[in-house]
Amino acid sequence: MTRESRRAWLTFAVALGWFFLLLWPLTGIKADGSLTFDQTLAIFWRVAAAAAVLVVFWRLKRKGSFDGAGRGLATARAALARGISVVPAWIWWILLAAGALSYPLLTNRYGQDVAVTVLVYICLGLGLNVVVGLAGLLDLGYIAFYGVGAYTYALLSVNYGLSFWLCLPLAAALAAIAGCIIGYPTLRMRGDYLAIVTLGFGEIVRIILNNWMELTNGPKGIISIPPPSIYVPELEPTLHFVPFELRKITYAYYVILGLAVFTVVAVHRLNFSRIGRAWEAIREDETAAELMGVNTFLLKLLAYAMGAVFGGLAGAFYAARYRFVNPDPFTFIESAMVLAMVVLGGLGSIPGIILGALALIALPEVFRGFELYRMLAFGGAMTVMMLVRPAGLIPAKRMGQRSEERD
């Protein structure tokens, strides 16, 4: 036993003792005045065994026992990468498109439902990415725009019978206006002051939705919102068009797939436009950007508005899909989840955010079998993922090279 490994095991023992002290009061002291250890030990030994396995594994890795396997893996990965790069990119794109389009044919209703949710969150994540990832403004109230979009479609369609396709741009426009309203007073603030103010705005929007009975029907929500419909041609008796409601989840999937593709393309184009460059400059150093002639005020406002547009689009779809909205889904924790997707996936990285959305929506669904332990596992997994990959699953590639990174 080397000195290093002795230290590792000592830390391990202290940690376990610490854990026991934390666990025991919650499980061992009973209200009837008795002290028990059964329940505590039952949990404790399981955790201890798992932790011991991990420590052994880690020690062996440090010693280099897995180097052989690691080398093998590296060669295999390199070979695979070579194989992949041989196939031209357009084939991958076709495969991806084919997979996405045929997905509903291959899966059941539940699978499609999860896919639709993932796609909605991809839209939201990419929208928030404009604000947080590109312009570097921390926004904890992003879900408010989602709510604005959802209520825009719900109210316009139920009260005035406007169609979904007409409401989409309206929802986006209203969300953008809301973005400007929220953005304007916050522009003077920086960093975490901005965070709490956006959080406050998000809560204000939710509370207003919840309490403005005349407009939103409050907590009772709005029901029987029509699904999107398209006109299909019919030949009998003469050629005419009849409305066809896209009621089934399969159709909803294609609608949101279209929206998500639109969002991906739009955010990609924004990222590589002049505006995107200006946002990046603001993110890296606002004062310097201003000095170089970037209109920071207008561009920050634009970042809010652009981010809100995608939230509004996703919101309109949300209302059309569930055909029911109430203020419950637009809480702070939802904003935090979207932010989690963006950060977990990798700030500013489009494939990263898609993967992040997939991970955070799919994870609770995977854990659904564990029932009560679902959210426990989810929270733990979130922390572990951040510890393992602090820069995100697929960190964004930066343009150029910075002085502090050279060498």
Next chain:
Amino acid sequence: MKKSLARILFLALALCLVAGGAWAKTLKIGSISPLTGPYAADGTDIKNGVLAAIDAFTAAGGVPGYDKIELDAQDDASCDGKQTVAAANKLASQSGDNKIAGVVGAYCSGATIPASEILDEAGIVMISPGSTAEKVTERGLKYMFRTCGRDDDQSKAVGKFMKDYLKAKTVFIVDDKTTYSQGLADNVEKECKALGLTVIEHDHVNAGDRDFSAVLTKVKSANPDVFYISLQNSSSGGLMVSQAKRVGITSKLVAQDAVFHPQLIDNAKEAAEGMYLTFGFIDENSPAYQSFAKIYSAKYGKIGAYSSYAYDAATALLTAIKNSGSTDAEKIRAELLKMDMPGAAKRIKFKENGDSGSNYIVLVIKGGKFVNFWDPETGKTF
């Protein structure tokens, strides 16, 4: 030789699979209720109620053609509409041997409404044990039923109680703004006005609040005859009642069915003494209730407010499946509409729209227990 061996083995395997399928046939039903979040207490009671019904049904011989009944209990985390829809979709998507024959749930009216649209579309019967908002059964859904009562009936009962028994002139109403609690409070306000009682104020708090000192001070200085509390769950109820006592409110406290849970008394203790609340009449001496109580408390402990309603919902569902000999929603619906039998909570008899009638009575908390107190039908105390 080798070939024939393979063939024999393959045939044997196939036979095993077929036979195995035939032998171990499982009937699956689902439940949707909040197992996590602020309403987890009631949600867990509902799940346990369904499990108890399955136990009882299995012990009584089960459903012919199936040797096991299994529950797929879905969590809709704190009545979140999105989670409920996801859970409903999950249940609706099961096919083949795993097909869900019917669903008990959900709890909050705000969750039941969107979930029922999905299950109805998928042709699955849904029986709610706790959603009392009128809209639940008033959307013309074919497969939506409920074993609990309706809010408009509940507000009539409580209005009558305040006017006839308490002889109240002034009422102060507080609700916590959920689909259910506010809907009911609005109904009560209307009812009070119709009966000629003065509603001093109808104030709101937010669901999940724990500090009610401001609104309670308001109530105290208004000094109404009756302080009507409409909150979404017994946890908030307990907090509000014990704080009301500390502030020094002397008005009569009247509450509704969502706070009917042993937790209310556990938390508010002596502050809850003398408080009135409305709930569907459950005859605890009926044989059906007794047998339910025996099965339930042996395995799942304390009986919650909606345990018996969930038990009845599951029993009705399983009985309908047994009688119709099918898991087809149309046939189950026909059987449910025909059904007329005593349940643990009340007589199980559904109307065409899925309601099962209301029988709200007033209970009082006395000696740390809920005691039946006043019957609006007869206008007499028990």
Next chain:
Amino acid sequence: MEYFFQQFINGITLGGVYALFALGYTMVYGIIQLINFAHGEFFAAGGYVGVIVLSFLGAHGYMGTHPWLCLAFSLVLTMGYCAMLAMAVEKIAYKPLRRSTRLSVLLSALGMSIFLQNGLMLTQGVYDKAYPTAFVQGGLDIGGVRISIMQLLILGLTAVLLFILNALVFRTRIGKAMRATAQDKVMSALVGINSNRIISLTFAIGAGLAAAAGIMVGLYYGAVRYDMGFVPGVKAFAAAVLGGIGNITGAMLGGFIIGMVEIMAAAYVPHGGEYKDVFAFIILIAVLYFMPTGIMGENVDDTRV
């Protein structure tokens, strides 16, 4: 007028709770610029351990004979417990990320918050846990205004803890080391301050204060629940920012302001009960609009997310 004073007392009590709570946020923020989402869970855990200890003592009959001694005992134990919990969380979830972006630490904190909240639910159940409140019933009646014992207790304890904290931060060597670490981690390490230990200690103190708030709130409202830390957590965070995040006096001031605004909005504004959070946030936004660094905040440097 009586009505006003009554509501004033309510406001100042709620403000005291927020102030105790906000201190943890502000101290942690001051030293490592992290919004510690898990702070609300320390508050809830404190509430639970408090009720566990009190019920245990009650079952042995000590509560009947020496209720105040029992309360003091459970307060000390609980604050210790939460300090240990906070140190563990810091070691596991935040320390490895000290060199990463602030947002990754924020997310790690969010994950920890979800984990701890559900851990509490799994070990303690979904039902509320009732506090033994018999010994804190009653109160003083001063000209129609009723001040309950609990309100006095909360205010008294808040004052004592704030005094001790002030003395610790501004009068002792440890406090000096904390302030030095908050200003410049590298420089303070160069002059021999063990910054890791100081950060750990800051977490412990903040969580200890949250635990005290948890017990007080449990006694005041009569029950605790596993998710009770979340909503006050957001408000307390708002209070910390309002006062100028990183500033201890500011956090106390912010706590009292948010508590008072909430109660007064519910008391005097029509529909105020449902919109009281809106008022709290509007005050926050208005103050930050005119004083972008909070009431007592110094100039924060131009840190990126």
